Amino acid sequence: MYLNQFLFLSAVLFCIGVYGVLTRKNGVLVLMSIELILNAVNINLVAFGAFNADLGGQVFALFIIAVAAAEVGVGLAIVLLIYRNRRSIDVTEADLMKG
C-alpha cells in the first residue's frame, strides 16, 4: 500500500469540498462541504499516524471529529439565525461584512 493513495484520496476530497464551499448557495450545503474538507484532513492524519506507527494521528482525527461536531452546531445555529432574519439561507445574499 502506497502512502500516496490515501493522501491523494484526501486531496481529492479536500478539493471537492472546496469546490462545494465556493459554489453552493445553500448554507446547509456549505456546511456539508466543510465536513468533506474536515474528513479529508482526517484521512491525512490517520494515514500519517499509520505510516509513522504513531497514535497521535488517530487521536487528532478524533479531536477534529469533536471540533467538527462543535462547528456544525454553531454553524447550523448561524444558518438558522440567518434564515429567521432573512427567510432565506442563500449565503450569497448575506453581505453584512461589506466594508
Next chain:
Amino acid sequence: MMSLLLFAQEIEPLTNTEQWVINTFFYVIALVTVVAALKMVTTNNVVHAALYLLIVLAAVAAVYIILGAEFAAATQVLVYIGAILVLLLFGVMLTRAKIGSEDDLNYDQRWIGGLVSVVLFAVMGYSLWEGFEDTKLDPAFQPQRTGDVAESIFTQYIVPFEAVSVLLLAALIGAVVVARRD
C-alpha cells in the same frame, strides 16, 4: 479484513495476496467516496446531498479501518453519521428546504470555484507526488488499539483533550445563544 485479526496479539505481515485484496478494496472505496462527494456538491436536491454525504462519511470510516484506526472509524460512524448528519438534516428541515430538487442551489459563477479547486489539487497533487512518490506503508503495520488510543489521549494529549472539552462546551452555549428565539 483487519478487523477479523483484531484479537490476535501480533499480526503477521500481510502477504502479497492479502495486500492485493486490501488494495482493491481501498480503490473501490475511494471510487465510491469520490463519486459520492462529487454528486454531493453537484446535486440539486438538498436531501440527496445529505445522503451522498452519508456515503462519503461511511466510506471514509472504511478507509480508517484499512488504516488500522478502528476507534476513529467507530467514532466517525457514531458522531458523523449518527449526530452531525442528523443535525444537518434537521437544519435542512428547519430552513424549510424543498424535499424535491431545486434549481437555485448553485452560485452562478461556478467556474471560479472549479478553477480554484483544480489549481489547489494541482498544487497538492504535485507536492504529494514529489514528496511521497513511492513511499509505502509498512506491510507489518499494526492496527492501533483502542486501549492505547485512550491511554494516549488521557496522558500525552490530556491538554488538547481538555481544550476540546471546553471548546465543545463553548460551542454548545454559543449555539444556544445564537439560535435562541428572543
Next chain:
Amino acid sequence: MLSLFAADAVSAPAIFDWVWLIPAIMAGSFLTILLGSKRLKVPAHFIGIPAVIACLVLALVTAFSWIGYSSDVAHSGEVKSEESFGGTAETAGAPVPGFVDAGAPTVACVESKHGDDYDDDGDHDAFGAGELAFSGELELAVEEGEGGGGTPCPVINDVTWFSNGGDPEDGGSDITVGTLVDGQSVMLLVVVTFISTLVHIYSTDYVNGDRRYTHYFAFLSLFTASMLFMVLSSSTIQLIVGWELVGVCSFALIGHWWEEKPNSDAALKAFLTNRVGDIGLLIGMIILYFAAGKTFDITTINTMAVSGEISQNTLLVAGLCLMAAVMSKSGQFVLHTWLPDAMAGPTPVSALIHAATMVVAGVYLIGRLYAVFFIGFGISGGTLNAMALVGGITCVGAGLLAFVQADIKKVLAYSTVSQLGYMVLALGVGAYTAGMFHLFTHAIFKACLFLGAGSVSHACHHSFDMKADMGGLRKFMPKTFWTFVIASGALAGIPPLAGFWSKDEILVGAGVWAGTDGNGTFTLPFIFGMMAAAMTAGYMTRVIWLTFFGDYRGHGVPHESGPRITTPLIILAVGSVFAGFLNMPKPFVEKIGLPSSWGLWFEHQVEPAGIGSFPAIDHGKPSFSLAIVATLLGLGAAFLVWNYYKALYAKDHKATEVTDGLMSKIPLLKAGHTMLTEKYYLDHLYTGAIAGGTKGPLARAAYWFNQNVLDKTVDTAGKTAVATGRFVYKYIDQGAIDGAVNASGASASGGGQVLRRLQTGRVRQYATLMFGAAALMAAVFIVAI
C-alpha cells in the same frame, strides 16, 4: 584555567553587577507616573524627581567605584573581566595580533561566552596553551606599561536573551543582552543622570500648570531610562533598541504642545529624519553581526576589528552606514535640519535631549564602536576621512547659521549642531578622549545655556525672539545673566572654563600644528575646527549682547526666575567653570605645580587604552602656542562682534541688525580678507538673501545649500513666496513634510478605492480569494524551493 589569572587579580566592585537598576528605576518611574500619578493624586514630579535622584546617586557610586577599580587595576596591573576569561573561538585559536606585538601592551577583553564548551570539544589543550602564552605576554605588559596596560577591561554582565543554536560554528548564535560598564558608559551615566536631575527640578517651575504635566514628566522618565539603557548596552541590538527609544521620547517631547501645528510638524520631522539614519544603523549593525561571526556583542566586534579579523573594507562599509545614523541622530550636516526645529519642544527638554544627552547618542555610538570606525576609516596616519569631513563641515556650517537666527533657542540649537560636529571631528581625527571630553563639558555648559534661555523666555512672556522681546536683561535677571555668560564663555573656549580644555584637545588631536603629533595630519578638519572656534565666540557674543545688553525691547517688566530655575543654572555654571580641569594637559599641570596625576585624569578614566577592544591610537602633544592662538581667535571674534553691536547701539538704541546707515560699511567688509570679517559679511548677505533676495553669491550659495538642497521639493516656493527668512524656513520644511505625508495618504486612499471593490462583504468571495491565494502561494512556494 582561570587560576593563572585570578591569583592577584582585582575583582570588579559589586555595584557593576547592579547598574541595570539605574535604567530600571527610571523605567519604573515612567510606568508609575503614567499609570499611578493621576489615580493616586500625586504630582508627577513627586515620583520622577526621587527616582532620578536615586539614579544620580547610583551613577555617582558607579563612577567612584569605576575610578577606584581602575586605579586598583592600574596598580596591580592585572585585568580580570567579570566572567570567565578567555577568547571567543576565533581569538582563542589565533592569538589577537594586537597583543602579540610587545611594543604596545594590549589585553584582550572579550570574555568567553562558551567558556565551558571548550572542555567538551577537545580543544582544551590548544586553548590552555594559548592562554599560557597570553599570560606570559601579560606579565611582560605589566612590566613595560606604565599604566597603559593597567586599563581595566569593560565589565560585562550578560544574560542570554534567546539562543539561536548556540554555537557560531554551526551557524547559530546566542543573542545576549546585558550591561557594559567602562569609562565611557560611566561617564555618560553620570552626565545623563546629572543633567536629567537638574532638568527635572527646573521643569517643576518651568512647565508648572501645563496641560500635560503628568505626560511631560512621564516622558522625561522614559527618556532618561532609554538613554541609560542605551548607554549601558553591551550588544549592538540593545543599542538599537535604546537608540529607537530615545527617538520616540524625543518625538513625544518635541510634540509636547501638539495642538500647534508647527510643533507636531517639528516632531514629525525629527522622527522622519532620524528614520533615514536608522536604515544606515540597521544595515551597519547587520553587516557587523555577520562580519563578527554572528554576534551582536560590542566588545567582540571591537576586538575583531582591532585584530584584523574583519577586513578593513567591511569595516569601512559598516562604518559609512553607521555614519548615516550618527548624522541623523547627532545632527550632522545634511541631516541636521531637524535639530533646530526640535526647539519647538519645552525648553528643559531642549536642554536635556537636544543639547546634552540624546543628540550625543551618535557620538556615543562612534565611541562605542570606535575600533570599527578607527580601522574602517583608516584614521591612523590619514589626512582626511568621511567622519572628520562631516564633522568639520558641520561645525563650520552650523556655526555660520547660528549668526543669523533671531530665536535664542535656535542659535543655541545651531551651536549644538556645531559642537556635535566638533565632537565628530575629534573622533574622526582619532582624538578619542578629546571627543568624549568635549561631549562631557559640552553637556554641562550647553544645558546651562538652554536652561538660561528658558529662564530668559520665562521672564519675557515666553518669547524666544531676541530681537523683538529682549535686550538689557542683565539688570533684571542677574543670576541668569551671569550663569549664561559663564556658560557662553565655556562654550566659546575662554580659558580656564570647561570648553577651552576640550576644544583645545580636539585642535591638538588634528595633528597639524607644529609639535602636536596626532594620528595623522588632518589639515582641513583643523582649519574647520579653528574657524568654528572663532565663530562660536562670535555668535555667543551676539546672543549675549542681544539678550542682556542694550535696552529692553519687549513689553512689561521682566523679572528674575524663581529658585527652582536659578539653582540648576548656578550648579551648571559652576560645573562649566570646573569641568575642564578634569583633563588638563600634563605639561601644563606640571608647570603650575600640581601633582602630575591631575593631568589627563579624565583620559585615564575614560579611554580604554591598551586593551584588545580598543584601537591603538596616538595622542597628540599639547601645544601652548596653539592654545593661545585659538583663544585669541575666539576673543578676537568676540571683540569684533561686540564692537559691531556697540556701534550699532550708539546709533540707535533699539537697533539689532544692520540698517541702511551701516550699509556703507559693506564694500569695506567685502574688501576685507580676514576670515572673521568675511564670515561677518556672509552673515549679513545671508540675512539679506533670505529677507529680500539681495545679491551675494556666497550667501546665496549658503542659503541655497541649506534650504534648497535639503528641502529641494519646495525650492521654488521658498525663493519667491516669502517675506522673511524664518517663514521661508518653516514653509519649506512643512511643505516638504506635508507633501510626503499627503502623497502617502493619497496613495493609500487611492489603493483603498481600488481594493474597496473587492470588499463585497460576501463570504463566498472571500473564501474564493483565500483558497485561490493559498493555492497560488503554495505553488510559488513549491516552485521556489
